[in-house]
Amino acid sequence: MYNKNFIEFIGVQKSYDGENLVIPHLDLCIRQGEFLTFLGASGSGKTTTLMMLAGFEIPTKGQILMNSQPIQDVPAHKRGMGMVFQNYALFPHMTVEENLAYPLKMRGLNRTDIDKKVKAAMAKVHLENMGKRKPLELSGGQQQRVALARALVFEPELILMDEPLGALDKNLREHMQYEIKQLHQELGVTVVYVTHDQSEALTMSDRVAVFNNGRIEQIASPDKIYDLPNSPYIAGFIGENNALKGSLQKISGTTHRVDLGEGVSISLNRNVDSCLSPAADKPVTVMIRPEHIHLQTSKHSDEVTLSCTITDKVYLGDHTRLIGRLKNGNTIVAKIIDDLLTDETLVGNAVEFGCSEENILLFPGYD
Amino acid sequence: MKHRNHVLIGQLIHYFFGILMVLFLITPLIAIIPLSFSSGSFLSYPLPGLSLRWYQEVFSSGPWLDSLQNSIFVGLFSTVLATVLGTFAAFAMARRNISAQRSILGFLIAPMIVPPVITGLGMYFLFGQLGLTASFKGLVIAHTVLATPFVVITVTANLQNFDMKLFRAASSLGASPVRAFFTIVLPLIMPGIMSGALFAFVTSFDEIVVTLFLGGPAQRTLPRQMFDGIRDSIDPSIIAMSVFLMLIALLTLITSAWLNQRSKNKYMTE
Numbered sequence: 001m002y003n004k005n006f007i008e009f010i011g012v013q014k015s016y017d018g019e020n021l022v023i024p025h026l027d028l029c030i031r032q033g034e035f036l037t038f039l040g041a042s043g044s045g046k047t048t049t050l051m052m053l054a055g056f057e058i059p060t061k062g063q064i065l066m067n068s069q070p071i072q073d074v075p076a077h078k079r080g081m082g083m084v085f086q087n088y089a090l091f092p093h094m095t096v097e098e099n100l101a102y103p104l105k106m107r108g109l110n111r112t113d114i115d116k117k118v119k120a121a122m123a124k125v126h127l128e129n130m131g132k133r134k135p136l137e138l139s140g141g142q143q144q145r146v147a148l149a150r151a152l153v154f155e156p157e158l159i160l161m162d163e164p165l166g167a168l169d170k171n172l173r174e175h176m177q178y179e180i181k182q183l184h185q186e187l188g189v190t191v192v193y194v195t196h197d198q199s200e201a202l203t204m205s206d207r208v209a210v211f212n213n214g215r216i217e218q219i220a221s222p223d224k225i226y227d228l229p230n231s232p233y234i235a236g237f238i239g240e241n242n243a244l245k246g247s248l249q250k251i252s253g254t255t256h257r258v259d260l261g262e263g264v265s266i267s268l269n270r271n272v273d274s275c276l277s278p279a280a281d282k283p284v285t286v287m288i289r290p291e292h293i294h295l296q297t298s299k300h301s302d303e304v305t306l307s308c309t310i311t312d313k314v315y316l317g318d319h320t321r322l323i324g325r326l327k328n329g330n331t332i333v334a335k336i337i338d339d340l341l342t343d344e345t346l347v348g349n350a351v352e353f354g355c356s357e358e359n360i361l362l363f364p365g366y367d
Numbered sequence: 368m369k370h371r372n373h374v375l376i377g378q379l380i381h382y383f384f385g386i387l388m389v390l391f392l393i394t395p396l397i398a399i400i401p402l403s404f405s406s407g408s409f410l411s412y413p414l415p416g417l418s419l420r421w422y423q424e425v426f427s428s429g430p431w432l433d434s435l436q437n438s439i440f441v442g443l444f445s446t447v448l449a450t451v452l453g454t455f456a457a458f459a460m461a462r463r464n465i466s467a468q469r470s471i472l473g474f475l476i477a478p479m480i481v482p483p484v485i486t487g488l489g490m491y492f493l494f495g496q497l498g499l500t501a502s503f504k505g506l507v508i509a510h511t512v513l514a515t516p517f518v519v520i521t522v523t524a525n526l527q528n529f530d531m532k533l534f535r536a537a538s539s540l541g542a543s544p545v546r547a548f549f550t551i552v553l554p555l556i557m558p559g560i561m562s563g564a565l566f567a568f569v570t571s572f573d574e575i576v577v578t579l580f581l582g583g584p585a586q587r588t589l590p591r592q593m594f595d596g597i598r599d600s601i602d603p604s605i606i607a608m609s610v611f612l613m614l615i616a617l618l619t620l621i622t623s624a625w626l627n628q629r630s631k632n633k634y635m636t637e
Contacts, residue, residue, distance in 0.1 A: 056535055076538040077547075089536035093554050102550075103540035150540065160539075 005068075006032040006190055007053065007158070012062035014048055014214075022048050023214045026062070030192060035184050037193045039201040040211030041237075047162060049211070050194050054160050055079050066158075077106075082151030082159040086166055088143045090135035096122070096146050097131040103154040121153040124183065141172045148180070152187070161193045165200065177204055198238050202226065210234055232363045235287045242293075242332050244286040245366050258286055258362070262328035266304050268357055287361040290321070293334035295345065296354030304360060306353040308332055313347055324351060396613060403606040410601060421607040431608060434592035441503065441588060442571040445510035449567040452511070453518025454560055458552065461526040462534070472519070479516040486513070487580035494581060501583025509577050514567035521566065525559025562623040569619050573612075 007030035014023040023045050030036055038046035051057040052064065055076030064072045071079060091099050100118045109117070122128055125145040135143055144164065151159050161180075165173045181204050184191050195201055201208045202222040209219040218230045229235040236243060246260040258266045266286065296305055308324025311331070320341060322334045334353055336345075345351060406416035425431045456475055460468055478486055490509050491500065499505030529552065537547035553560075575590040582591060589608065596605045 054535075054539060056538075076535070077541050077543050079539075080541070081539065083536070083539035085532055085536055087530075087532070089530065089532040091533060091536070091551055102537070102542075106541035106546065154541070 004032040005029045006066070007192075008063075008065040008068075009049075009052075010063045010065065012049075012052065012059045012064065014045075014052060014057065015060045021214060023052075023059075026214075026216065028209065028216065028219070030190065033188050033190055034206040035181070035191045035193065035204060037195060037201040037205040037208045038211055039195060039198060039208050039238075041196060044211035045214035046194050046196075046209075046211040048214075050160055050162055050192065053192065054081060054083055080154075080156055082154065082156040084147045084151045084159070084161040084164040086163045088135070088147040088164075088167075090143060090146055090150070092135055095132055095134055096127065096138070099135065099146060100150050100153050103150065107154060117153055121149040124152065125149045125179075140168055141176065144168060144176060145179075148183070152183070152189075156189070158190045158192065161191065163195055164193075165195075165197075173200075180204065202238070210237065212237075229287075229361070232285050232287065235361060235363070240290050240333065242288045242290065244288075244330055244332075246284055246286055248282045248284045248362065258284060260286070260326070260328055260330065264306075264326050264328045264330075266306075266360070268304070268360065270357055283365055285363045285366055287363065288332075288355055288359065290333045290335040292359035293332070293336075293353045293355050295334075295336060295340055295342070296352040303354045303356055306332060306355070308351050308353055310345065310347050310349055310351050313345070322351070324353060399606050400610055400613075402603055403610045405603050408602050410603060410606065421603040422611075424604045425607045425611070430587070430592060431589075431604065434587045434589045437587055438572055438589040441506050441510055441586070442568050444503075444507045445514055445571045446564050446568040448507070448511040449514035449518050450560060450564040453515045453563060453567070454522050454556075456515075457519050457522035457526055458548070461523065461529070462531065475519050476516040478513050483513075483574075483576035487577040490577060491580040500581055501586065503586060505581050506578065506586050506588075509581055510571040510574055513574060513577065514570040517566035517570055518560070518563035521563035522556060522559045525556045529555055558626040558629055562626045565619045565623050565626075569616060572615070 007028075009026050009028040012023060012026040012028075013021060015021050026045075026049065028049075038049060040046040048057060052059050052072075055071075055074065059072050062072075063070050066079075091102065094102070097118055100121055101114050104114045104117055118131070122131060125148055127142060127145050127149065130138060130142060130146075135146060138146065144167075147164065151161075164180075165176050168176060177200060180191075193201075193204065202225075205222055207219060208222055208225050210217045210225065212233055218225060218234050220228075225234065225238055229238065232243065235241045244260055246258040246266070249257045249259065251257055254269055254271055256268045256270075258268065260266065293306075296303070306324075306326060308326055310322055311325050312321075312323040314321040314323075319335045319337050322336055322345065324332045324334065326332060332353060401414060402410055402412075403421055404417050404419065405414045406418035406420065407414065460472060490505075490512075494500045494505045494509070497505075499508065533551050533555070534547055537551045538544070542550060573590060574588070575594055578586070578588050578591050579594070582588065587595075589612070593605055593608060596602075
């Protein structure tokens with residue numbers, strides 16, 4: 001079901017002023033039925049890409065295909081994509097029903113069909129009794145639902161969402177994430193979702209495309225993005241990471257050593273990426289996630305040990321953050337479950353942090 | 368204590384000059400109102416007696432009523448034209464990043480700033496060539512030019528509160544730009560258009576200079592009739608008409624203020 005290439009961006013370039021490229025070169029495939037999220041900081045090009053897909057911006061170069069047909073010259077109102085806007089963009093002079101009927105009227109449906117579809121759409125987003133109200137008489141969450149229903153009511157194949165939950169408070173946002181995900185599964189529609197909130201991207205998406213400086217740094221499923229980031233940027237952007245600078249040396253076969261300076265080093269007994277392989281000292285960035293670090297009691301063979309002094313301890317309820325300093329002055333953050341803390345884990349004491357080798361990521365160069 | 372006295376004195380001066388200014392502006396207007404109810408035929412106090420004869424004279428058939436009719440006719444036509452043109456111009460400017468936007472806006476608003484004598488003279492020569500002098504067509508076109516800036520300004524101000532995302536939303540829902548304009552933009556900026564139209568009407572209704580240049584005997588508008596009246600024979604009928612015009616101006620002002628208030632309260636989204 002996810003295999004067909006529904007939308008394709010081929011060599012798309014975008015510049016607003018003819019000089020600075022917002023999008024230098026973009027190739028992207030969107031599969032039929034998937035939930036794809038564009039994740040990135042503001043100014044990373046994610047919204048520009050969405051606007052080009054919606055037809056509100058025209059690519060400076062390149063092609064956008066929908067079902068293999070070029071659409072970059074098709075005006076927005078003929079693309080038939082549903083769109084949910086930031087701050088909803090509901091028509092303030094129309095009631096909820098009129099807002100939902102609008103796309104159907106534009107398509108020339110008759111009165112009875114319109115009524116039926118509007119009713120069904122309102123039921124889908126749990127707004128049965130709100131039809132006669134004006135958007136400004138609704139709460140933020142209800143307005144959000146109306147916007148969603150309006151984008152769905154004409155049964156588009158593709159729905160675009162531009163930071164739709166940005167204006168809601170945390171609890172409501174989590175609830176709406178769940179509802180949007182439900183709707184996606186129920187309707188089997190393709191969704192392209194733009195957000196700068198990484199937890200939103202990870203929980204909702206089938207695939208996440210991480211944008212940075214107008215380029216897609218990585219596009220993969222959430223677990224791949226999290227566990228196997230392909231660059232230090234991704235590793236640092238998604239979730240938390242300890243980044244250490246070192247140099248890689250090959251000892252023999254699969255035995256490698258990363259020298260972190262001033263006598264601190266990590267031994268790895270595994271294959272490393274081919275781009276890292278050559279024997280001589282190579283600058284590398286070592287990334288270790290705080291939740292992969294534990295307090296070491298007895299040494300396992302496949303584990304790496306880091307001796308630290310605890311400099312800070314922050315209690316966070318379900319876990320405690322230990323901040324340690326290595327002999328070379330680098331700081332390491334560890335997330336430790338409260339049960340595993342001992343009477344000895346106090347600020348100022350020495351501690352052994354352990355981490356299994358497979359959770360240590362190496363990237364060439366210093367980011 | 369001393370500081371409080373200073374503040375109090377400052378406030379008093381503030382009010383004093385404020386009231387003085389208002390009096391300065393409206394006393395001449397108020398002073399002539401009783402004259403229109405005079406029973407005598409001279410513009411002088413004390414009034415010999417009260418009567419409505421001048422109102423009767425003005426509103427019974429004759430040159431006054433004819434000129435009122437002409438004014439309303441020219442006013443309505445130029446208002447419609449100015450409103451349509453001004454609204455589209457304002458929308459085009461709000462929607463697109465037109466490169467020479469400032470210069471175009473300046474050009475559109477020029478008739479409001481250029482002295483009317485110059486506009487009138489220019490139009491006289493141009494319309495003479497085109498055979499439009501001494502015709503209602505010419506007068507309507509001239510008044511449209513003069514009234515359009517008022518529409519452009521009020522509608523532009525109104526569009527600044529309009530969320531252009533709504534236009535995009537309409538497009539994404541399948542509305543062509545024209546339909547999106549008529550179903551979404553127009554209803555939402557209607558208060559601005561209405562008050563622009565009111566200003567346009569008043570501009571045409573009060574206009575004298577350009578009318579003197581372009582109007583023939585058949586295009587005698589109300590201000591022109593008054594102007595001639597002052598030159599030839601001055602009697603209270605002109606004052607009666609003036610009071611009537613003041614009333615219209617006042618109503619227009621109140622309506623426009625009310626429209627503005629309404630648009631502010633109704634659709635403020637953010």
